[in-house]
Amino acid sequence: MLHGHQTWLFNNQPTIVATAVVGGPFEALGPLADDFDLLHGDLWLEQDSFEKAQKKLLEDACAKAIQKGGLQKQDVQFFLAGDLLNQIISSSFAARTLATPFLGLYGACSSSMESLSLAALIVNSRAANYVLCGTVSHNGAVEKQFRYPTEYGSQKPPTAQWTVTAAGVALLAAEGEGPKVTSATIGKIVDMGITDPYNMGGAMAPAAVDTITAHFRDLDIDPREYDLIVTGDLGRVGYEIAADLFKKHNLDIPAEIFKDCGMMIYGPDQQAEVLSGGSGCGCSAAVTYGHLLNRMKKGELRKILVVATGALLSPLSYQQKESIPCIAHAVSIESSQ
């Protein structure tokens, strides 16, 4: 259980028995398109608002994960979810459809690993046999919430990021076949005084470094024990900063095992649109539950550390010139083979 200052060890091996990843049309053009269970060709998902489309993404992913796990929705004991809209409406509304006991979470883009670590904790402590956890983001809905209208012609700087339209959901069970969640490090807020909402990578990089450093300190292991250490959505700018921060702090993480979900989800031909990289809480969830777990199933990866990063600002706080508090949560997942 508690190991060191802020890390949980899951001795009872909570298992990810099923995952589901649903994406939008822009993600379908990316290099990870084959790892999605369902891709929508229409950004509206046949709904009459982007907010409803975001809820639909999460509902679809939940239904798919439950089906892939061979369960009925009443078999799921708890549902943990988060998103980026005000009052996390997409998560609550999807929970209304599921009619499952529900805990809503907000950790901005770190919600994906926040929900996975808490779900693992619940299953590990035998407080439930099946827990569903997931996050969702939708480009139209989130840009509307945090930035300008989607069709507004403003020029974004090269440090800006592109909100991913995707939902990722994992079904955790006390027993079963699949990768095991072995430990989780809960991050603390790191605020380096950055106020520019178009530079999330630069704001979040120190939080990611802080949590990763804490993880290796608490567990007293070498970074090379992992086949892959992947951050949530630092983008190119934040990734470069994080890599240099590791060097500065003498934490030796080889570049070939350090990657970023925000840089993996889109291809080079989508570069002009995504600028620094993908972001949003659907980003790390979709890449982890889709691409990375698929690679784990193929035997290409044995043990990975997913570090989801979140910028805990609101449109109001940055207009009032507040700096951006950031957080990161790390979860390690091991292949059962």
Added chain:
Amino acid sequence: MSDKQKKKLTALQQEYQSFAKAREPGRPVTKNILRAFIVGGVICIVAQGISDFFLWNFDFTEKTVGNPTAAVMILISVILTSVGIYDHIAQWAGAGTAVPVTGFANSIASAAIEHRSEGLVLGVGGNMFKLAGSVIVFGVFAAFVVALIKTILAMLEGS
């Protein structure tokens, strides 16, 4: 960042910010200025063409042709906004598409489209001028101040 804000930061925060700044790509200012110059100029040439078309074909004078020309430019901008092209041009062109009347039309049309899902009155009506509102407020106020100065000068000259 202003000096006042920088003073509030701790030494660690200041150190990190200069560390991060060295690794962040800046805005490509020269490229942006060139693109803005080209696109802004092209928009003006198009508007000049429309203006000449009205002058030659209809009963307009140099003074009255401005209004129908602006109306056509606004219409073009709103159409490009609603089919989802304007924001892509703007990412490339920057100030080139933002400064002419087309940019103003885009700010109103995009906000109207964005908030359509919240209804016509509270959604479209209430949010249409979300971005353009401050331009109108400060534009009207600046015009008022300039007019006031002009009137006072005229009165002083007259007396």
